[in-house]
Amino acid sequence: MLIIVLSTLIFQHQQMTLIGISSERIETIWNRWEVRVxxxxxxxLQIVLIVLGKRRKYIPKNWIRIFLWVAYLSADWIATVSLGVLSRKEGAKKTQSYEPDYVIMAFWAPFLLVHLGGPDTITAYSLEDNELWPRRLVELVVQLIVALYVLSRSWVYTKVNFLAIPMLIAGIIKIGERIWVLRTASNDVFRDSMLPRPDPGPNYAKFMDGYDAKKAEGFKISVGTIIDTSTVVRHDNFPDALHEASYFFRAFKPLFADLILSFQDRENSRSFFQQKETGEKAFEVIEIELGFMYDLLLTKAGLIHSWLGSICRFVSLLCTISTLIAFLIIDRNDYSNIDTSVTFLLLFGAIVLENYAVIVLLSSDWTELWRSKQKKPLVDLISKANSCFQSCFGSCKLLPLNKRWSESVGQYNLMSHCIKCKSFKGSRTKKYIDEKLEKYWYRNLEPVHDEDEGLKEKIFVQLKVASSISDISVSEQLFAYTGNDDVTKEYFRNLAGSMEENFDETILRWHIATDLCHYSEKGNSQNVKNLIRISKLLSNYLVFLLVMHPYMLPSGIGQIRFQDTCAEAIEIIEEREYISDEKKACEVLFKVNTEIPPSQIKGDRSKSVLFDACIVAQSLQFLETQQKWERISEVWVGMLSYAASQCSWNYHARRLSQGGELLTHVWLLMAHLGITKHFQISRGHERAKLFLS
Known part of the structure; x- marks a missing residue:
């Protein structure tokens, strides 16, 4: 027994010894490779950020958001930790003698500053990062001090020490660019830059002095108004949509600072867009404008496309290239092959990233706009270089696509959701997992088609009609009926009123009614099929916003109404085992007798609108098929436009970095057509004048 115990103790001791040796070996290896790794x-991480940074502009998928979020947070953290490790190694030196390992590792500190400056394509992950620019300034200044400390402790007047100076200059430029861009895009600074000059208006005291003087002289005086045509700004003829967007972007930037626009902007923009031939052309201008805004708020485009930014970019690239050439020339025998290889990777990586940024820059709308205004041989050279880069790198998907947004809309169908919930009956775990995945991961995207009589054309035509009506509320303007049918006119007026009071209820009621009408149809003409497609697309899109992004819609109890309506629908589906798809569910609901109002039986405890929607659908059956779907599509375009007008500007701006939203494009188009609360100066062109008699 004793022998067994001793044998066990000896074996355990040997195991502990091996573990100790192994852990010491691992620690030694890690300490040696820590900085290099x-x-x-x-x-x-810089490569990941610069390659994927612009792609999130038109890819609304979750994977790119998560990948970029992790890379964005990790990039600064890794660079900061690396500088900390370098400073610790330098602080641990016991002598000031020449140590090649420390010298070449200290040479890497300026590269980390360049990384902290961030790539051009993603300065801020979200708008909140712009607001934190003072914190970022303090952090980057501290990291700059740490880098200077590392260089000073390893300074022994070697050639590598002197090569760190140009890279330090490049790092300082990169950090300065990032802080400047973050500060410029912050809410307060951006808003202040958009404020117009103070306008005291006509001199009231001087006007009244003249009035009193003429009155004392015995004149009969009347006060009238004249139109001051000198203040009216007229736009020129533009060669293409890019120049149109550039002109209106400068005028409508205050929308993203929640400021009002001038009457000149309103009249110019409304007259211009009223003359647009198709909705596709109008939306193209809007897309380019929103692309400009994305670049200003979340990238370095605003600085890079200025003379100061061009000079900074040239200096930083020149510093990096000169450092690489010098490092190739100097004697590197004192340094290990591993450290030399890491240094070459950092130098080549910095140059490749800079050149990649230049290539992306050349293919941007900003550069295209600049080229169109130049008439020099250099412009032709840049155009040829850009075409060459696009052909070389575009085929292997290294360059981002020339897309301004995802050109798709999210879809969420209530009946499909209820059918899914039925399939998980009896398994609480599966049902819980399905609900969570559907809430946070489920994305069904449908493209916004560009066909004739398509969605964009429908929206544009209806908004043009609404813009011709004024002096009423936005909801009444959007649902104004210009025909001679008094019954229809009263119907839309009541719908506008109910929408203002309970917008979420109106969405769900018409969403279910649209599904019921859709599944009750048999064969239809192509025109009716287009109207059905538009109605279904917008119906599912607004429910998608209600469930996934409720902050973009008018405040209400949409989440409660949605879950109560789903609960009632699931109850009916589970009672009838033969219901297996949305069509059968809609057929069952359509046959329910709704002679007695649901509120009379159910009271107001439940916020479900399931059978209220059935009443709406049944009332629509009295219309002719073409007329019915014209009304339904008009209702959905009106609700989409109303939701767009009520959404705050910062929520529109937030979605620009997540593939973009059709709601945002409609919001800006409405502003261009004058349907917005941001026009509060309606008679700025009128001036008072004394008339004597």
Whole structure:
């Protein structure tokens, strides 16, 4: 027994010894490779950010958002940790003698500053990052001090020490660019830059002095108004949509600072867009404008496309290239092959990233706009270079696509959701997982088609009609009926009123009614099929916003109404086992007798609108098929437009970095057509004048 115990103790001691040796070996290896791994990881994260940064503009998928979010947070953290490790190693030196390992590792510190400056395509992950620019300033200044500390402790007047100076200049430029862009895009600074000059208006005291003087002289005086045509700004003829968007972007930027626009902007924009031939052309201008805004708020485009930014970019690239050439020339025998290879990777990586940024820059709308205004041989050279880069890198998907947004809308169908919930009956775990996945991961995207008589054309035509009506509320303007049918006119007027009071209820009621009408149809003409497609697309899109992004819709109890309506629908579906798809569910609901109002039986405890929707659908059956779907599509375009007008500007701006939203495009188009609360100066062109008699 004793022998067994001793044998066990000896075996355990040997195991502990091996574990101790192994852990010491691992710690030694990690201490040796720690800095090398961290700086290379920092370079890799910069590659990820610059390659994917612009792609999130037109890819609304969750994977790119999560990947970029992790890379964005990790990039700064890895660079900061690397500088901390370098400073610790330098602080641990016991002598000031020449140590090649420390010298070349200290040379990597400026590269980490360049990484902290961030790539051009993603300065801020979200708008909230712009608001935190003072914190970022303090952090980057501290990191700059740490880098200077690392360089000073390893300074022994070697050639590598002197090569760190140009890279330090490049790092400082990159950090300065990032802070400047973050500060410029912050809410307060951006708003202040949009404020117009103070306007005291006509001199009231001087006017009244003249009035009193003429009255004392015995004149009969009347006060009238004249039109001051000198203040009216007229736009020129534009060669293409890019120049149109550039002109109106400068005028409508205050919308993203929640400021009002001038009457000149309103009259110019409304007259211009009223003359647009198709909705596709109008939406193209809007897309380019929103692309400009995305670049200003979330990238370095605003600085890069200025003379100061061009000079900074040239200096930083020149510093990096000169450092690489010098490092190739100097004697590197004192340094290990591993450290030399890491240094070359950092130098080549910095140059490749800079050149990649230039290539992306050349293919942007900003550069295209600049080229169109120049008449020099250099412009032709840039155009040829851009075409060459596009052909070389475009085929292998290294360059981002020339897209301004995802050109798709999210879809969420209530009946489909209820059918799914039925399939998980009896398994609470599966049902819980399905609900969570559907809430946070479920995305069904449908493209916004550009066909004739398509969605964009329908929206544009209806908004043009609404813009011709004034002096009423936005909801009444959107649902104004210009025909001679008094019954229809009263119907839309009541719908506008109910929408203002309970917008979420109106969405769900018409969403279910649209499904019921859709599944009750048999064969239809192509025109009716287009109207059905538009109605279904907008119906599912607004429910998608209600469930996934309720902050973009007018405030209400949409979540409660949705879950109560789903609960009632699921109850009916589970009672009838033969219901297996949406069509059968809609057929059952359509046959329910709704002679007695649901509120009379159910009271107001439940906020379900399931059978209220059935009443709406049944009332629509009295209309002719073409007329019915014209009304339904008009209702959905009106609700989409009303939701767009009520959504705050910062929520519109937030969605620009997540593939964009059709709601945002409609919001800006409405502003261009004058359907917005941001026009509060209606008679700025009128001036008072004394008339004597």
């Amino acid at each position: 961290l700086v290379l990881l920092s370079l890799f």
